[in-house]
Amino acid sequence: MNVLQAIRYTPGDSASLQILDQLQLPHRSEYEDIPSATEGWAAIKEMKTRGAPAIAIVAALSLAVELAHNDNIKSADASKTKEHIQARLKYLVTSRPTAVNLEDAARKLSALVEAEATKENATGLSVRQTYIKASEQMLVDDVKDNEAIGRNGAEWILKHVSRANKRGANVITHCNTGSLATAGYGTALGVIRALQASNKLSHAYCTETRPYNQGSRLTAYELAHDKIPSTLITDSMAAALMNLNLNDEDKAIDAIVVGADRVTANGDTANKIGTYSLVPIYTYANLYRAVLAKRHGAKFLVAAPRTSIDLTRASGKDITIEHRAPDEVILVKGPVFDGTNVQDEAVTVSTAPRGINVWNPAFDVTPAELIDGIVTEAGVVEKDESGNFPLSTFFGN
Ligand SMILES: CSC[C@H]1O[C@H](OP(=O)(O)O)[C@H](O)[C@@H]1O
Numbered sequence: 001m002n003v004l005q006a007i008r009y010t011p012g013d014s015a016s017l018q019i020l021d022q023l024q025l026p027h028r029s030e031y032e033d034i035p036s037a038t039e040g041w042a043a044i045k046e047m048k049t050r051g052a053p054a055i056a057i058v059a060a061l062s063l064a065v066e067l068a069h070n071d072n073i074k075s076a077d078a079s080k081t082k083e084h085i086q087a088r089l090k091y092l093v094t095s096r097p098t099a100v101n102l103e104d105a106a107r108k109l110s111a112l113v114e115a116e117a118t119k120e121n122a123t124g125l126s127v128r129q130t131y132i133k134a135s136e137q138m139l140v141d142d143v144k145d146n147e148a149i150g151r152n153g154a155e156w157i158l159k160h161v162s163r164a165n166k167r168g169a170n171v172i173t174h175c176n177t178g179s180l181a182t183a184g185y186g187t188a189l190g191v192i193r194a195l196q197a198s199n200k201l202s203h204a205y206c207t208e209t210r211p212y213n214q215g216s217r218l219t220a221y222e223l224a225h226d227k228i229p230s231t232l233i234t235d236s237m238a239a240a241l242m243n244l245n246l247n248d249e250d251k252a253i254d255a256i257v258v259g260a261d262r263v264t265a266n267g268d269t270a271n272k273i274g275t276y277s278l279v280p281i282y283t284y285a286n287l288y289r290a291v292l293a294k295r296h297g298a299k300f301l302v303a304a305p306r307t308s309i310d311l312t313r314a315s316g317k318d319i320t321i322e323h324r325a326p327d328e329v330i331l332v333k334g335p336v337f338d339g340t341n342v343q344d345e346a347v348t349v350s351t352a353p354r355g356i357n358v359w360n361p362a363f364d365v366t367p368a369e370l371i372d373g374i375v376t377e378a379g380v381v382e383k384d385e386s387g388n389f390p391l392s393t394f395f396g397n
Pocket residue numbers: 050051052053174175176177178181182187188214258259260261271272273362
């Protein structure tokens with residue numbers, strides 16, 4: 001099976017970076033060259049590349065490519081090179097505000113070049129090489145981390161929902177958290193991939209995820225690509241799906257698995273708009289099952305790398321939620337379908353009157369109390385007796 005690749009990077013003197021333009025998916029697979037941090041910033045802002053881990057990696061590598069080719073920088077000394085890198089990282093962080101992964105990467109990369117530049121024998125070249133090596137490592141580490149998230153999350157679901165262990169899990173996911181949102185494999189979609197790999201997936205449902213349609217355009221594309229048993233639903237169908245199957249042991253939903261853009265110290269989780277609205281539905285469904293049927297309820301699992309955890313922010317109230325352009329809600333872009341064939345050229349159609357007020361937050365915050373588990377590459381945490389997620393254990397504390 002050919003692997004879906006959102007990020008293509010070639011190292012060395014003629015380093016290059018290409019991103020799969022996700023605005024064109026699922027109809028076209030087109031790669032775009034990203035020769036500098038300026039193009040990296042624009043691709044992230046326009047959401048040609050998206051997903052918290054992918055944003056951080058594309059930003060870091062876009063600067064690596066810029067450093068490999070910019071002659072002015074090549075001739076600069078250690079201190080000037082460091083200043084250039086730190087200024088460009090600060091600029092890249094302004095592209096999108098909610099996901100913490102980019103901020104986290106910029107802070108770590110900035111500290112690394114600071115340390116290198118203060119060495120006695122530091123040169124412009126050594127500072128540049130320190131940066132390039134560390135940003136290239138991010139691409140490698142992300143795939144390994146996602147595979148571990150997948151394993152940990154799959155094991156946790158099978159341990160906590162016995163009917164899933166018996167007949168394979170039925171899961172719902174929201175937005176796109178797969179190979180397209182990361183360096184490969186995915187976070188929440190990585191959990192689904194791991195269930196499938198161990199023959200423990202019964203069925204995966206993906207929501208459309210309005211307004212950008214990451215679910216119908218991207219997750220459905222990945223699920224079909226990997227031949228994973230799956231069904232697409234609109235966001236508004238999730239309640240009906242869960243209620244309909246509530247008392248059918250074979251079809252009951254066992255877990256809702258979502259990604260995260262920022263998890264604060266208390267476990268509150270910012271994720272794609274619509275995540276929070278899945279929770280009351282599932283809570284109600286669980287309550288109903290518990291009272292009437294005394295059976296296992298479904299679990300709500302957040303799957304993310306540790307770089308999505310922000311212990312510096314106390315709660316979801318401290319998260320900046322990105323608001324995007326009204327046109328993303330009003331306009332739909334895609335190729336014309338003539339009843340038989342999908343045409344080559346994309347058109348844009350309007351689904352609402354021009355001039356209507358639009359509210360378009362890209363993310364919502366799910367309160368920690370409604371989440372059952374948070375899975376990272378380092379394991380899974382559940383709430384302790386006082387209702388807190390011991391997130392610091394992920395960092396060895
Ligand atoms: C593993 S990706 C996490 C995250 O990224 C998505 O947001 P966006 O498409 O706006 O970048 C979404 O919230 C996913 O869960």
